[in-house]
Amino acid sequence: MRVTLGVMRVDDLGCTIAGRTLLAGVCFSIDHGEALAVLGPSGAGKSLVLRCLLGLAPSEAKVTGRLQWEGREVSLADRDALAQLRGRGLALVPQAAAASLDPMRTVGAQLREVCALHDTDGRPNERLEEVGLAAEFADRHPHALSGGQAQRVALALALACRPALLLADEPMAALDCVSQAELVELLVRRCAAEQVALVLVSHDLARVVRCCARAIVLDGGRMVARGPLAELLAAPPEPTTAAMVLAAARRG
């Protein structure tokens, strides 16, 4: 059982490139075992928020704002300090999982490497089983995985770091509807089981509505709404959220 100091609090995150404001005034906090959705239309700045938190914003970007990590202040401009949080602190499940895997090495070798790097439990078979993949996947190379299987391997790799917080950047984007629902359900179930906080990026409110209690909504790099997802759904406070609610309702 972890002490509940809160995992992360982000205040006034901003990002500019060549004088162009790409993010401004983004604020949120998240606690252990909690799930927060980061919503918004394409180009809203959702992926950029995750890159800034990981210290992986484009090299020409100027990032501003403050981050409190388990009660400790970290400047969002300090890429080295943010890099220290990667692994046991923050781990990422990327949008295009297959491209994030090493094509030359088996799934098992990649899992063992991550476990050795972060000094965590290194049994690939168990890690694969947790994400619904049979032990034989440990011997496969990434080219022998379907899109959904590659996303599950990426999830297993991220969880193998034993992070306090998982950042998931539309991990279901490339999958069919049934596989999307299964992957989101798996993601949320695993995070809850391991008391890992989850920040789930999506442009699709319908996809996150059952698994995230709270959300922030971005548009044009600005945070236009924030609060319990049920409240945003019941009474969208501004047009971007209203459009997302309408789109979710149309899809049933």
Ligand SMILES: Nc1ncnc2c1ncn2[C@@H]1O[C@H](COP(=O)(O)OP(=O)(O)OP(=O)(O)O)[C@@H](O)[C@H]1O
């Ligand atoms: N390296 C970069 N240089 C200049 N602009 C960039 C760079 N990376 C991202 N941007 C811009 O930042 C804005 C936000 O992009 P981002 O990828 O975060 O959007 P998103 O909300 O994740 O969109 P999507 O849902 O389509 O993935 C976009 O206008 C994009 O063009």
